[in-house]
Amino acid sequence: MIYDQQYYMLAENSESGAYMLEQADGSDEGLEHLMSRRSISKRVLGPGIVEVLDGDSSRFSPCDYHETAEQLISGKFRQVLLKFNLPGVDFYQTNIINGNKVWSDYYYLHIWNSYKCINLLRSEIDGNYKTYSFTLESLSLDDKVLEEIPVAERLVFRLEEKPKFLFHETVVNALREANLTGLKFLRVDEWSIGSAFE
Numbered sequence: 001m002i003y004d005q006q007y008y009m010l011a012e013n014s015e016s017g018a019y020m021l022e023q024a025d026g027s028d029e030g031l032e033h034l035m036s037r038r039s040i041s042k043r044v045l046g047p048g049i050v051e052v053l054d055g056d057s058s059r060f061s062p063c064d065y066h067e068t069a070e071q072l073i074s075g076k077f078r079q080v081l082l083k084f085n086l087p088g089v090d091f092y093q094t095n096i097i098n099g100n101k102v103w104s105d106y107y108y109l110h111i112w113n114s115y116k117c118i119n120l121l122r123s124e125i126d127g128n129y130k131t132y133s134f135t136l137e138s139l140s141l142d143d144k145v146l147e148e149i150p151v152a153e154r155l156v157f158r159l160e161e162k163p164k165f166l167f168h169e170t171v172v173n174a175l176r177e178a179n180l181t182g183l184k185f186l187r188v189d190e191w192s193i194g195s196a197f198e
Contacts, residue, residue, distance in 0.1 A: 001122070003141040004189035007166040010071070011195070016063040016182030019055035021072065023048060024097065031092060034070040034110050035163055041090055048094030048108055060098050062106065063182025071165070072096075075105035080178050084171060086156050088113025113153070116160040117145040124192075129161070136162050138192045 023031060027050070030043030050068060052060050064074040073081075078091050091107040119140040120129065127134030146154060155168045167175075172185050186195050 001140065001143065001189070003143055003146050004139075005187060006169045007141060007188045008169065008172045008185040009164060009166060009188070009191055010065065011184050011186055012065065012067050013182060013184045016066045019057075019060055019066070020053045021050050021066050021068045021096065022053045023068065024051040025049075027094075028092075031094075031108060034092075034108055036110075037112055037114050037158070037160070039088075039090060039112055040110060044092050047104075048092055050094055050096050050106070052096075052098045057098055062096050062103050064180035065183035071109040071111075073107055073109050074180070075107070076178060077175070077180055078107050078109075080174050080180075081109075081156070081171070083174070084155050085152075086113070087153055089156055111156060111158045111165050113156065114158040114160040115145060115149065115154065117142040118159060118161050119143070132161055134162075135193065136164065139164070139188050141166075141188060 027048045028044050028046040030040055030045060031048045033040045033043055050072060062074070064077045066072040072094060081089065088111065090110045090112070092110065093104070094106045094108050096103040096106050118136075119142045122140030124137035125134045126137055151168070155171050156166070158165050166188070167185075175183075176185075
């Protein structure tokens with residue numbers, strides 16, 4: 001259970017959550033595969049395009065983190081992550097467009113480094129785990145699996161069983177020090193399916 005206290009999930013805060021952003025027409029088609037569990041670098045040939053779909057667009061100014069269907073981060077956020085030389089993590093340049101304004105220092109974050117490490121005894125799962133057709137109600141990580149993986153290879157990773165992205169406390173501390181906007185951190189042992197509404 002020690003790893004449940006070392007890993008965090010990212011979520012939007014109320015600042016970025018006040019807007020809904022989505023890929024727009026003209027966005028590189030390869031970016032439709034951002035949930036892939038393998039690199040999509042050969043599919044992405046151009047920039048992404050994201051637009052504001054909901055929220056007061058007259059007051060919109062991008063934050064350092066926005067959840068679209070995926071994770072959209074600023075160049076400042078990306079610079080923090082680059083320092084860790086993360087395996088299985090790619091960045092794809094994306095323009096945020098709102099009317100005639102364009103912000104080009106943004107990136108889709110594609111995390112394809114994945115490990116099967118849900119502890120089934122301590123996690124709450126609704127549905128069928130064997131077919132991966134389940135809802136994760138609460139999460140606990142499998143200590144035995146993570147102990148076998150060098151820390152440098154699991155600083156940021158995706159749960160293989162479910163598209164949840166986990167950040168080690170080392171990375172989270174660096175992100176906090178960068179004073180990024182639009183995000184909050186939810187520690188694994190404090191996270192539940194209702195955390196997004198708190």
